[in-house]
Amino acid sequence: MSGARRASLIxxxxxxxxxxLASWQGVGVTDLQHFGTPRNSxxxxxxxxxxxxxxxxxxxxxxxxxxxxEGSYSFLFDESGEGPVRYDPCRTIPWVLSPEGMPVGFSPxxxxxxxxxxxxxxxxxxxxxxxxxxxxxxxxLIQAQYGDRFAPVVVGxxxxxxxxDLEGSVTGVxxxxxxxxxxxxQRFLRAGVIVLDSEDITSLMSxxxxxxxxxxxxxxxxxxxxxxxxxxxxxxxxNYSNSSLTTWGPGDLQGLAVAGDGPCEDV
Numbered sequence: 441m442s443g444a445r446r447a448s449l450i451x452x453x454x455x456x457x458x459x460x461l462a463s464w465q466g467v468g469v470t471d472l473q474h475f476g477t478p479r480n481s482x483x484x485x486x487x488x489x490x491x492x493x494x495x496x497x498x499x500x501x502x503x504x505x506x507x508x509x510e511g512s513y514s515f516l517f518d519e520s521g522e523g524p525v526r527y528d529p530c531r532t533i534p535w536v537l538s539p540e541g542m543p544v545g546f547s548p549x550x551x552x553x554x555x556x557x558x559x560x561x562x563x564x565x566x567x568x569x570x571x572x573x574x575x576x577x578x579x580x581l582i583q584a585q586y587g588d589r590f591a592p593v594v595v596g597x598x599x600x601x602x603x604x605d606l607e608g609s610v611t612g613v614x615x616x617x618x619x620x621x622x623x624x625x626q627r628f629l630r631a632g633v634i635v636l637d638s639e640d641i642t643s644l645m646s647x648x649x650x651x652x653x654x655x656x657x658x659x660x661x662x663x664x665x666x667x668x669x670x671x672x673x674x675x676x677x678x679n680y681s682n683s684s685l686t687t688w689g690p691g692d693l694q695g696l697a698v699a700g701d702g703p704c705e706d707v
Contacts, residue, residue, distance in 0.1 A: 480620045484581045491622045492582065492589050498530045498704040501564035505700055511691025512673035513698070516664065517618045519627065525618040526667050526702030527629045532564045533666075536571040538596030541638040543645055546654070550595060553658035560693055561666060561700030568592055576603075581617060581631045590619075593632035593665055599639050609681070611640040614661030621705040628705060632665035634658070652686040663692065666699045 480491045515524035527533055537550065554565050573579070575596025583591050593616070600606040605613045616632035636657070644650045644657075660677055670680035676689035688696065 477623060479622050480624075482581065482619050489582050491620065493622050493707055494528060494531055494705045495589070496531060498706040500529050500562075500704070501532060502529075502562050504529075505560065505562040505697040507694040507697035509690035509693045511689055511694055512671040512676055513678065513691040513695025514669040514671055515667050515695070515699075516615065516669045517627070517629075517667065522626075524667055524698065524702070525627045525629055526699050527563060527616075528705045529563055529700055529702055530704035532566045533632075534566045534568050534592035535632075536568050536573070536592050536594050538573055538575045538594055539570050540574075541597035541599075543597075543638060543642045546641065546645070549651060549655045550658060553655050553662060556659055556688075557662045557666065557696070560688060560696040562697070563666065563700045574598075575633055575635045577605075577613075577615070577633050577635075579631065579633065581619065590630040593634070595634040595636070597636050597638040597641075599637060603635060605635065606637040606640075610637070611644070612636045612657050612661045614664035616665050616667070622707050626703060626705070628702075629665075629667055634661045634665060636661070649686070653684075656682070656686045659688075663696065663699075666696075668692075668695050668699060 481488045482491060517525035519525060535554070537547070551567065554567070557563070558565050571585070571594060573583070573585070573594055575594045575598070579591065579594070581590055582588070586592060598606060600608075612635065614632065614634040616629040618627045619630045620627050641654055641657070644654050656677060660682065663678055668678055671678050671691060673679060673689070673691060674682070676691045677685050677687065678689075678692050678695070679685075
């Protein structure tokens with residue numbers, strides 16, 4: 441065998457060996473493409489976790505929504521010069537239900553609220569069933585029960601006695617964590633949480649228009665999960681003290697469209 445052929449064979453074997461070693465160590469082809477640049481990590485409690493790679497190609501799951509209205513809207517995380525932090529529109533947003541304490545007949549209402557958020561944003565949501573995980577903001581971003589990925593959005597119920605965030609007139613709270621992608625500085629929303637006051641919801645459901653108002657509360661909290669903040673305008677559902685609106689206002693629709701038009705994580 442010539443020296444050139446031997447060197448070529450050694451090089452091929454070395455590359456194959458590197459790929460095999462990489463697979464054993466949890467490093468994939470994408471990581472090799474970024475050779476020399478370590479994958480980002482995030483502090484989750486007291487442990488540093490490696491940011492999971494996104495699943496699937498960086499292509500939108502559904503069409504971008506073009507806003508047809510204008511009004512007041514705001515974002516919870518707004519990067520200076522970079523725009524708001526949003527969910528990746530090229531990946532499905534999974535969500536699970538923690539059913540303990542859920543009022544009777546509430547499940548269909550939850551799905552309708554998600555459908556209305558999806559329609560207004562162009563984001564794709566996927567219901568993955570129930571979970572034993574309690575809906576709490578102090579949760580691990582990555583959990584073994586959900587696999588090697590960020591935890592899905594969890595929707596659950598509590599009371600003001602159990603959760604001080606629900607004291608007073610607060611019927612629900614919602615939000616997501618802002619975390620960088622696997623590589624680079626771009627941040628995305630991850631592992632959202634919605635906590636609804638089961639006692640308040642049960643009481644509201646028994647009143648006239650109770651179902652519509654309850655659905656509006658869930659829509660409001662989902663809007664927080666995908667990044668929208670409160671506004672002072674009382675004509676918007678994202679007003680911090682809304683008590684009568686049951687549908688999106690003009691600024692809500694504009695903000696939701698912007699929330700669904702974020703960048704895709706391209707690795």
